[in-house]
Amino acid sequence: MVKSKQQKENVWNIPNFLPERPDTEDDASIDSHLKALADQEKHPAVKQEKDVMRDAMDMTLMDRCKLIIEERGSLGHIKDIYPTLFQEEQVLIYIL
Numbered sequence: 152m153v154k155s156k157q158q159k160e161n162v163w164n165i166p167n168f169l170p171e172r173p174d175t176e177d178d179a180s181i182d183s184h185l186k187a188l189a190d191q192e193k194h195p196a197v198k199q200e201k202d203v204m205r206d207a208m209d210m211t212l213m214d215r216c217k218l219i220i221e222e223r224g225s226l227g228h229i230k231d232i233y234p235t236l237f238q239e240e241q242v243l244i245y246i247l
Contacts, residue, residue, distance in 0.1 A: 169220060172213040184210050185232065192234045204235060 172181075184207035191204055215233060218224040230237055 169216050170213045173210060176210050181211055181214055188233065188235045192238075201240075204240075208235060 187203055187207045188211075191200070211233070215229075215236075218229060218232070224232075
């Protein structure tokens, strides 16, 4: 039996288990979260607000998963959109 390209790509049906975007969020609010993350990234001298970063990352989880799993975004593209993912502080927010 030969599997189609779609079946090969979804071997574990991961797209079926993607988180859903919160009901309170739409494209405009996601854009505002991305802007907040970018502002935090652009101004490293300013103390990064953990609550702002945490909220923005929580609200954009579905969009990040979709970018990685469905759109197969490259690492460079993901880093351009979500630079916060690549910061040590981002990891420590959830640990501390």
